[in-house]
Amino acid sequence: MEGIYRSLQWCGDSLRLLDQRELPLRTIYIDLRTPTDVATAIREMVVRGAPAIGATAAYGLALATYEKRDTTWSEALGYLRRSAALLAAARPTAVNLTWAIEQVMSQVENTASGSSANPDAETESAEGLHARVLSIARRIEESDRATNVALSRHGQSLVPEGATIIHHCNTGSLATVDYGTALGVIRAAAEAHKHIHVLVDETRPRLQGARLTSWELQQLEIPHEIIVDGAAAHLMRCRQIDLCIVGCDRVAANGDVANKIGTYHLSLAAKAHGIPFYVAAPCSTIDLATPHGDAIEIEYRSDDEVLVCNGLRLAPLGARACNPAFDITPADCITAFVTELGVVYPPYSANLAAVCRRKP
Amino acid sequence: MEGIYRSLQWCGDSLRLLDQRELPLRTIYIDLRTPTDVATAIREMVVRGAPAIGATAAYGLALATYEKRDTTWSEALGYLRRSAALLAAARPTAVNLTWAIEQVMSQVENTASGSSANPDAETESAEGLHARVLSIARRIEESDRATNVALSRHGQSLVPEGATIIHHCNTGSLATVDYGTALGVIRAAAEAHKHIHVLVDETRPRLQGARLTSWELQQLEIPHEIIVDGAAAHLMRCRQIDLCIVGCDRVAANGDVANKIGTYHLSLAAKAHGIPFYVAAPCSTIDLATPHGDAIEIEYRSDDEVLVCNGLRLAPLGARACNPAFDITPADCITAFVTELGVVYPPYSANLAAVCRRKP
Numbered sequence: 001m002e003g004i005y006r007s008l009q010w011c012g013d014s015l016r017l018l019d020q021r022e023l024p025l026r027t028i029y030i031d032l033r034t035p036t037d038v039a040t041a042i043r044e045m046v047v048r049g050a051p052a053i054g055a056t057a058a059y060g061l062a063l064a065t066y067e068k069r070d071t072t073w074s075e076a077l078g079y080l081r082r083s084a085a086l087l088a089a090a091r092p093t094a095v096n097l098t099w100a101i102e103q104v105m106s107q108v109e110n111t112a113s114g115s116s117a118n119p120d121a122e123t124e125s126a127e128g129l130h131a132r133v134l135s136i137a138r139r140i141e142e143s144d145r146a147t148n149v150a151l152s153r154h155g156q157s158l159v160p161e162g163a164t165i166i167h168h169c170n171t172g173s174l175a176t177v178d179y180g181t182a183l184g185v186i187r188a189a190a191e192a193h194k195h196i197h198v199l200v201d202e203t204r205p206r207l208q209g210a211r212l213t214s215w216e217l218q219q220l221e222i223p224h225e226i227i228v229d230g231a232a233a234h235l236m237r238c239r240q241i242d243l244c245i246v247g248c249d250r251v252a253a254n255g256d257v258a259n260k261i262g263t264y265h266l267s268l269a270a271k272a273h274g275i276p277f278y279v280a281a282p283c284s285t286i287d288l289a290t291p292h293g294d295a296i297e298i299e300y301r302s303d304d305e306v307l308v309c310n311g312l313r314l315a316p317l318g319a320r321a322c323n324p325a326f327d328i329t330p331a332d333c334i335t336a337f338v339t340e341l342g343v344v345y346p347p348y349s350a351n352l353a354a355v356c357r358r359k360p
Numbered sequence: 361m362e363g364i365y366r367s368l369q370w371c372g373d374s375l376r377l378l379d380q381r382e383l384p385l386r387t388i389y390i391d392l393r394t395p396t397d398v399a400t401a402i403r404e405m406v407v408r409g410a411p412a413i414g415a416t417a418a419y420g421l422a423l424a425t426y427e428k429r430d431t432t433w434s435e436a437l438g439y440l441r442r443s444a445a446l447l448a449a450a451r452p453t454a455v456n457l458t459w460a461i462e463q464v465m466s467q468v469e470n471t472a473s474g475s476s477a478n479p480d481a482e483t484e485s486a487e488g489l490h491a492r493v494l495s496i497a498r499r500i501e502e503s504d505r506a507t508n509v510a511l512s513r514h515g516q517s518l519v520p521e522g523a524t525i526i527h528h529c530n531t532g533s534l535a536t537v538d539y540g541t542a543l544g545v546i547r548a549a550a551e552a553h554k555h556i557h558v559l560v561d562e563t564r565p566r567l568q569g570a571r572l573t574s575w576e577l578q579q580l581e582i583p584h585e586i587i588v589d590g591a592a593a594h595l596m597r598c599r600q601i602d603l604c605i606v607g608c609d610r611v612a613a614n615g616d617v618a619n620k621i622g623t624y625h626l627s628l629a630a631k632a633h634g635i636p637f638y639v640a641a642p643c644s645t646i647d648l649a650t651p652h653g654d655a656i657e658i659e660y661r662s663d664d665e666v667l668v669c670n671g672l673r674l675a676p677l678g679a680r681a682c683n684p685a686f687d688i689t690p691a692d693c694i695t696a697f698v699t700e701l702g703v704v705y706p707p708y709s710a711n712l713a714a715v716c717r718r719k720p
Contacts, residue, residue: 024676199682202666202674204564204588210667210675218676225682226666226675228564230589230622234687237624238658262590264597268632269625298598306562306586307570310672314562315570315586316384316578322559322585327594 004219007052007174008059010137013066015059019046020174024215035064035083042090042097049175051144054096057087058137061104065130076126080108080133104136144177147282147340148184155185155245155280155338161194163242166232166270168201169260170208171247171280172216181280182245183216185338190222198224199235203262205305205323229262233269243276245338251279251286255331255348256293261324267333276335283339283359286352293328301325364579367412367534368419370498373426375419379406380534384575395424395443402450402457409535411504414456417447418497421464425490436486440468440493464496504537507642507700508544515545515605515640515698521554523602526592526630528561529620530568531607531640532576541640542605543576545698550582558584559595563622565665565683589622593629603636605698611639611646615691615708616653621684627693636695643699643719646712653688661685 005027009016014031015038022028030046032038038060041047047056064083068076088101111132159165165186172183180187189196198217203209210226217224227235235241244266250258257263257279270277290296306321307314315321337344341358344351365387369376374391375398382388390406392398398420401407407416424443428436444461451457471492519525525546532543540547549556558577563569570586577584587595595601604626610618617623617639630637650656666681667674675681697704701718704711 024679025673201590202564204562204590207674210679214679215676218678225680227682228589228621228666230561230564230625231682231684231687233625233628234621234658234684235682237688238684261588261594265590265593265625265629268593268629272628272632298594306588309669310674312670313385314567314670316575318578319384319570319574320585322587322591322595324591324594324598327591328597 005173006178007047007049008056008177010059010062015056015063017041017047017056018174020048020212021045023174024211033063034067035060035087038063039086039090042087049170050096051176052174053091054100055137055141055144055177057090057097058100058104058140060087061101062130062134062137065126065133069127069130071126073124073126073129076129077108080129081105100140103140104133107136108132141177145179148176148179148181150340151181151280151282151338152179152184152188154340154342155278156188156192156194158243158276158278158336158338158343159185159189159194159196160242162196163189163194164197164199164240166199166201166235166241166244166266167213168209168244168246168263168266169203170212170216172213174212174216175247180216181282182247183213185245185280186222187220190220196222198222199232199241200224200226201229201232201262201266202226203260204229208260229265232266233272236269236273236275241273241275243278244270245278245280248279248281248285249326250290250296251281251337251352252290252292252296253288253349253352254292255334255337255346255352257281257329257334258293258296258298258326259329261327264327264329264333267329271333277333278336278338279329279334280338283341283356286339286356288353288356293330296328298327299325365533366538367407367409368416368537370419370422375416375423377401377407377416378534380408380572381405383534384571393423394427395420395447398423399446399450402447409530410456411536412534413451414460415497415501415504415537417450417457418460418464418500420447421461422490422494422497425486425493429487429490431486433484433486433489436489437468440489441465460500463500464493467496468492501537505539508536508539508541510700511541511640511642511698512539512544512548514700514702515638516548516552516554518603518636518638518696518698518703519545519549519554519556520602522556523549523554524557524559524600526559526561526595526601526604526626527573528569528604528606528623528626529563530572530576532573534572534576535607540576541642542607543573545605545640546582547580550580556582558582559592559601560584560586561589561592561622561626562586563620564589568620589625592626593632596629596633596635601633601635603638604630605638605640608639608641608645609686610650610656611641611697611712612650612652612656613648613709613712614652615694615697615706615712617641617689617694618653618656618658618686619689621687624687624689624693627689631693637693638696638698639689639694640698643701643716646699646716648713648716653690656688658687659685
């Protein structure tokens with residue numbers, strides 16, 4: 001089932017992005033040829049999801065060096081630096097964006113400063129610079145894909161044949177470079193020929209479940225139904241629900257998890273019904289420096305995310321919303337973490353630290 | 361704070377309805393002069409909420425007899441009967457609609473059959489028939505209002521000064537003839553000069569919280585914020601939430617409750633946080649013939665309620681929704697019932713039966 005759709009794809013002389021603003025009603029790919037185009041696409045949310053944005057920016061830098069491949073090495077490097085600044089400013093709050101640009105630039109600048117003392121053949125040509133930048137971008141892309149595939153294979157062993165699964169938010173190829181995390185586990189179970197059915201939390205307020213996860217499951221031909229977030233507990237009571245699986249934004253050292261609003265509510269319903277609640281967490285999201293969930297600041301976002309839908313106001317003029325974008329799910333609501341290095345069970349303080357020590 | 365707005369109001373020669381289709385963005389009243397107009401208004405959901413529809417239909421019958429007040433008694437009665445059939449067909453599933461029409465017609469028909477043997481002055485004139493129908497309609501309206509006011513006064517004693525309250529769906533004047541049930545309790549607490557703050561579950565999929573409850577709280581000048589349904593548990597964890605209060609569609613003999621989807625999910629979060637969870641239930645909703653919640657059939661409604669918003673599709677074409685309209689909250693998640701005869705605590709099997717025996 002791989003390769004049906006891709007949030008981003010390097011095409012040799014351009015970067016192809018799936019325009020996520022048009023989903024789910026239209027599937028439109030956009031070919032970008034300059035770092036300026038890429039910065040605009042990131043800013044306008046053609047692509048979203050932190051890992052996807054990081055890799056997109058890295059390829060934006062590869063477009064810069066491709067554009068200057070017939071110039072001198074120093075002209076190309078100057079343009080690369082200006083492009084890096086432009087891309088970094090596209091969405092200043094996305095951590096992966098900065099991280100990916102730094103990955104490229106630090107390796108290039110190390111070579112550059114080395115080369116002034118002892119220039120070698122590769123760094124003397126602009127084409128060599130392009131080859132180097134492209135290779136780093138490919139590594140960033142590949143590393144994200146490999147992490148997700150490994151995580152998903154570990155996770156799918158937790159999915160029984162015939163399982164009905166509740167999933168929250170969007171954690172698929174669209175949010176990552178490829179394959180996804182929690183949705184990757186679901187995809188791997190389907191690829192292992194398990195007959196699964198997914199109940200997709202629509203995930204208010206931004207409806208990532210209804211808009212994006214449902215679209216991804218359609219592409220993958222995995223049977224599913226969209227539910228309102230408030231229906232999960234009722235369906236747990238009435239139907240055989242085998243497990244819930246979600247992604248995460250950050251895991252604290254004690255196993256508390258920050259994730260999309262509604263995750264904690266879902267975990268409480270799962271706990272009340274004795275249903276396993278799994279969190280798909282690449283090791284990069286485990287933050288041992290954060291002792292527990294209460295140390296994680298929760299972002300509150302614009303009222304309009306709640307009060308306006310499809311450009312039309314739902315609520316009375318003057319009404320206000322309280323709109324936390326994330327919540328904290330305490331460790332005792334989580335059955336296990338699924339990482340690329342295996343499944344991690346309690347006690348989390350010990351076992352999350354252990355898995356982090358095994359990170360390559 | 362009474363009398364700021366009314367879902368329906370008899371104006372002597374017309375029935376004034378607040379057009380709920382236009383809420384919350386526009387406050388428009390419609391004056392209806394014929395039973396046909398009233399049937400259309402019910403069918404097109406100018407008015408919704410079972411008690412409100414019942415009283416509206418009764419006044420629709422009063423419009424029929426008013427229209428024929430200068431004709432003969434038998435001509436007016438014939439028109440009344442045709443109007444009753446028309447109104448009853450407007451929304452055939454609404455129980456209160458049928459009930460209210462039967463209240464009017466059975467009393468009129470009893471008089472009619474009596475009168476053929478022994479006609480008296482009142483039944484001989486069409487004007488007398490109108491007076492009788494109008495008086496029954498007024499009684500239906502008044503009885504609903506009195507029940508809600510009594511219930512709300514009992515309930516407000518449960519609301520601490522300075523309370524933050526989570527409310528689900530719409531249970532105010534708009535859903536009833538006047539004052540409301542769960543929202544009536546909140547209103548009574550505000551009228552008792554308690555400084556309360558309401559967190560309004562938006563209540564997907566139909567958004568009765570965002571569209572109607574927020575509008576009612578604005579009219580009543582009660583401070584509130586709209587939240588997505590999935591945020592309630594997070595806010596219980598982070599803020600001091602003092603209680604949840606909801607309405608109900610039916611209460612089983614053992615205290616299990618059928619109410620708007622999301623109610624059970626909310627009750628689980630309240631239970632996990634030790635927060636009181638109250639159900640406002642006029643005695644008419646207590647159904648001792650239903651032994652427990654599993655005996656209540658849950659209505660599943662159209663996918664489009666979930667997949668379409670403001671006329672625009674949210675989800676991919678071809679995607680399906682699973683859309684239960686109600687859920688069952690088990691008795692052990694409910695701290696107490698608020699009825700017009702007082703607050704009912706566990707054990708519910710004994711105490712709900714006892715309160716029903718006290719019904720006048």
